[in-house]
Amino acid sequence: MIAAVLGLAGWARAGTAxxxxxxxxxGIDNSGGLLSGGSTDPHWNVTYASTNxxxxxxxxNQGAAYVVSSAFIDGAWTQNTSSAQWITAPGATNGSGxxxxxxxxxxxxxxxxxxxxxxxxxxxxxxxxxGSGNITNSxxxxxxxxxxxxxxxxxxxxGNGTTIPTGTAAATATNAWNNSTSVTLQNxxxxxxxxxxxxxxxxxxxxxxxxxNSVNGSSSNNTLNPSGLLVYQVGSAxxxxxxxxxxxxxxxxxxxxxxxxxxxxxRRRRTGAAVSI
Numbered sequence: 001m002i003a004a005v006l007g008l009a010g011w012a013r014a015g016t017a018x019x020x021x022x023x024x025x026x027g028i029d030n031s032g033g034l035l036s037g038g039s040t041d042p043h044w045n046v047t048y049a050s051t052n053x054x055x056x057x058x059x060x061n062q063g064a065a066y067v068v069s070s071a072f073i074d075g076a077w078t079q080n081t082s083s084a085q086w087i088t089a090p091g092a093t094n095g096s097g098x099x100x101x102x103x104x105x106x107x108x109x110x111x112x113x114x115x116x117x118x119x120x121x122x123x124x125x126x127x128x129x130x131g132s133g134n135i136t137n138s139x140x141x142x143x144x145x146x147x148x149x150x151x152x153x154x155x156x157x158x159g160n161g162t163t164i165p166t167g168t169a170a171a172t173a174t175n176a177w178n179n180s181t182s183v184t185l186q187n188x189x190x191x192x193x194x195x196x197x198x199x200x201x202x203x204x205x206x207x208x209x210x211x212x213n214s215v216n217g218s219s220s221n222n223t224l225n226p227s228g229l230l231v232y233q234v235g236s237a238x239x240x241x242x243x244x245x246x247x248x249x250x251x252x253x254x255x256x257x258x259x260x261x262x263x264x265x266x267r268r269r270r271t272g273a274a275v276s277i
Contacts, residue, residue, distance in 0.1 A: 015131035015200035017139050020238055020245050022125035023205075025143075026231040027067045027085025034085060037069025038102035044229075046089040047122040047161035047206075051107040053114030061089045061106070065121060065229070068092075069102025074226045078146040078178045084232035086146075089119045093224065104148075105224040108211025113218025117211030121229050122161030125203050135187070135198045140239040144182050145207065146230040150174040152208045155185060155196035161206040170195040175214065207231075 024043040027035055035041065041064060049061035065087040072094055073079065073086060080086060086104065094103030108117020127135065145151055152172045157165035171183040186194035211227035213219065238245050 014133050014136045015129050016137050017127050017129040017135045017198070017200070017240055019128045020125060020139070020141070020240070021128070022123070023141065023238065024123065025081075025084035025233065026065070026087045026229060027080070028083060032083060034080075034083070035067045037067050037071065038100065039067050040064040041067060041087050044087055044121050044123050044231075045161075046119055048118075048120035048163060049089055050116065050118045050164070053112075053116060058091075058107075061091045061119065063090045066090060066092060066100055067102065068104045068228050069094075072103045072226075074104065074148070074177070076177055077148065077226075077228075078180060078230055080230070081232045084230060086228045086230045087121070088228035092227070095224075104226045104228045106211055106227040107222070107224060108149075108227055109213045109219035109221045109223070109225070110215045110217050111210040111212055115219055115222045117227060118164060119209045119211065119227065120161050120164065121207045121209060123205040123231075125205060127198055127200055127203055129200055132200050135200065138239075138241050139187075139198055140242075141185065142182050142233065142237065144180060144232055145171075145173070146176055146179045146232075147173070147207070147209045148177040148227045149212045149214060150210045151176055151229070153183065153185075154206045154208070155187075155198060156204050157206050160204040165206060165208060168195070169208075 026044055027041060029035055030042065044065045046062050046065055049058040051058040051061060068086040068088050077086065088104045089106055091099050092103050093099050093105045094101055095105050106117055109115040111118055145153065150173060152169035154165045154169055170185045173179050185196040187197045207229060209227065209229055213225050
């Protein structure tokens with residue numbers, strides 16, 4: 001997962017981190033085993049979805065994320081690794097109208113207007129340690145995110161993923177369906193720089209995925225097209241004060257994941273129900 005360095009001073013309440021639990025790649029069970037296509041992910045949830053162009057949420061697309069079946073992995077996507085798989089929002093179809101069987105087709109042709117597709121994926125993790133409040137010592141977590149079509153990542157945003165986060169994202173990427181660049185989160189040194197603030201207790205890693213079909217803004221095209229999220233490891237794992245966390249094997253199956261992402265296929269346009277991603 002990501003690399004986040006936390007170091008805030010001068011807060012009325014502050015804590016010192018000693019361990020992190022609850023960090024999981026997408027598409028795995030509690031032991032790090034790969035889930036079957038069409039099953040629900042026990043760790044990642046779609047906490048907000050909007051596809052109707054209005055202010056109301058698309059509740060049918062919210063809940064535990066589903067694992068995309070290998071039969072429906074888009075040819076342009078980063079391939080699943082040996083320890084991570086693509087996930088998608090509830091209500092995704094297999095292209096023929098059947099929902100929640102491992103398909104990855106969702107509404108989306110822009111991030112505004114009547115045909116937008118915005119899906120917020122959230123992972124709850126726990127930082128334990130001494131004291132309370134914002135962390136004052138250093139934490140580092142690394143991860144790589146592929147998403148169709150673009151993503152923004154936040155740590156502990158307002159609403160913890162139940163609304164579309166506002167403010168500056170910790171990291172962003174467009175046309176990210178075959179992204180393989182590791183992300184680094186930092187809450188800075190003595191609170192003077194960085195892109196994330198962690199705290200003692202439950203923390204929320206929130207990723208906004210816009211299913212834009214390569215369209216910026218809005219589009220009149222309302223055809224379903226593939227969308228999803230892949231969270232996997234390609235760099236250094238998780239560190240506290242520069243040292244591996246005490247129970248690394250319990251929270252994230254890093255061994256075997258480094259560098260094991262498949263070759264990328266060229267993004268291709270599709271017609272009918274399978275339009276380009």
